[in-house]
Each structure stands twice: as structure tokens, then as C-alpha cells.
Amino acid sequence: MPDCTHWTVSNSSRSAAPVARLSLGALRRYWHRAKGTITSRMGPPLKLPTHLLLSPALWRTFWSLEMPAKAFTPWWRLLHDRVPHRSWCHKIMPTKVLSPAFALCGFATEDLYHFVVGCHVKSFFWQDVVSLLSLQELLPSASSIWLALTTFCNASDLLVIDEDVLIALGAAYSTLWKYHWRCVIDEEPWIASAAINMVRQDHGTLFSSLSLASVQAGTLALPVNSV
Template sequence: MNKYQWKTFWKLNIPHKATEIWWRALVGKLSTKARLHHINPARYPSPLCSYCGDYEDDRHLIVLCKRKVQFWRAAFYSLQTQVIQGHDLWEILMFRKKVNTSIMVMIGKILLIVWQHHWQTSLEDLPWRTDHALKRLASSLQMEGYNKN
């Protein structure tokens, strides 16, 4: 990323934890199954996604897992905004596709919920539930005083 993109990133009005997760994605340091398996195969015997069985790299963990695709689509729909999916969403997250700052802020807030719900369900060995993730998003936005209109 260039200097301007980094400045834009650090100025985004998103929760600190969302900034941390997004930064880890930008520098290729997310705790994916593939990365954990590579570092410690005894503790993480498989590089495959717990939800769909595909190879879990950074892009898969955040946007390409079938369960996460459903959630991103539903989150954009519930926020009454254009649905951004898969490859385009990843390109925006990586600052390779430009969108306005308000869309980036929304993406950052949704990203945080993806991360939180992913790890809560993974650690508790529960299935991914898009409806639960949407409730978490709504609650988070309500606490911030977010208004769709």
C-alpha cells in the first residue's frame, strides 16, 4: 500500500479491534487454519475451514467461506446498501479497489463481527449462524447509535 492508502486506513472511524483485524489482513498475519497448521501442525492438524471444508487462507476466512458470503450479503442488505461480494470485497479490504470512506467504515464494522463470530463459534465448536451474527451486528450498531437513514 502507498502512504495515502495507509493514511486513509488509519483514519477510518471503526472500532480499534476492527482496525487490528483489518491490519492483520493487510500484512498477511491473520490466524487462519492454513497459517496455524503451518506453524503448529500437531495442535492444528488441518488447514481446512471448519464450516465448509475448503482451504482456509486469509481471503477464505474473511470473505469466501460460504457461510461468510451469506453473512456479508445479509449484512449489506440489512444496512440497506449495495451488496459487495467475494473478490470485490477482498479487493476493497486490500485497498486495490477504491470506494468511499463511508463504505469502508461499514466494511470495517462488518469485518469485526465476522471475526468475533468466527472465533466464538470455532472455539465453542458451534456451527456458523448467520442470524446470530446479524443480531450481533445490529446490537453493535445500536450501541454506536448507528442510523441507517
């Protein structure tokens, strides 16, 4: 049998790995007919088929995260594109949902990306959360937060994010979900200070237990965006 030790598989534009050292799962992903889609950068709005978003290993990571039970369902719905945003509701129930416009801002179409991070009120919310957790370097923009929530990777090098950061993001998203539906159902305006105070109330103890830089969930003074 010929020597195959020189066989390699490209794992980025600048590096390669010996075939002999790869797992069967890595080889299957490399030869997958949708490899180009799997390895493409995520961007707004959601582009990848939902079954390609996370590998089995990342799904195991998801279910092992030590975050409140109530945080799993909203995040699971996001990962499976099962969030009842206005675009989807208008498409299937046009006589009941008369417009795809976002109920809280009124002028932009609410798709999945807009629901989570795209709207300016959600963008301000995430800015406050990131400031609270001192994660500005890791999560500098709405698109980086979107990437973290949908692929568990950071935007700079697509490496998997630390589990404590994922726990904090999942917990914060569960509060965004709760406050969003409270505002929509009760027809109340989104108030930035109320949203971040709810995050502190819901998850202050959790945040203080995580290994994050300079987390001061109970005392950190945040700039409040008036929305």
C-alpha cells in the same frame, strides 16, 4: 531547455496525464520496479506483497477512519496477512492443527480469502451486511468485498471507496472476526441470524450515523440464510 509539456505518463489503457502535473509520489510509483504488480487487479487469494497493497495516503486514510477502536486490529491483521487461518496454523504447527480444513465448514482449505469471504457461511454473512447497508450495486460479489477490504477500491473502476463505506466494512469485519473465533473456540456452529444480529447490536448506532443509502440498521428485515 527543450519544451517538455508534451511528455505524458499513461495512467490507464485509455488516458494519460502530463508529467508536469504529477506528484513526485506518482512518478515514483510509475517508475517503481514492481509497477506491474502494484497496478495489477487484486484477486483471490491475496496475491500482492503486503507492503504494496496500500499507498502511504491510503494508510493515512485507514488510521483516520472514525470507526470503533476494536475494528482496527482485525483489519490491520488482514492487510498484513497476519490472520491465523487454518492453512497457516497447520503449516507451522502440524502436530496441533492436524488439517488445513476450515473448522466451520469442514471440507474446504481455509486460507486468508476463505477466512474472510470465500467460505459459504462468510459469503452469506457479507450478503446480509451488504443488504443491510443497501450497497448491492457497489459490492455485488464476494470478490468485490475482498477488493474493498484489501485495497479500499471498488471492483468496477478501481477508484477509492467512500470513507463511510470503508468504516461500515471495517466495523462489520470486526464482528465477523469476533463471531468466527467464538464459534471456533466454543465449537459452536455458525448461525447466520446470530451473526447479522451481532452486527446490528455492535454497530447499529454507527451505521445509522453514516451517509449510506437507505441504512435502517435497527429495523431492516433481512432474508436469513439457514446455515
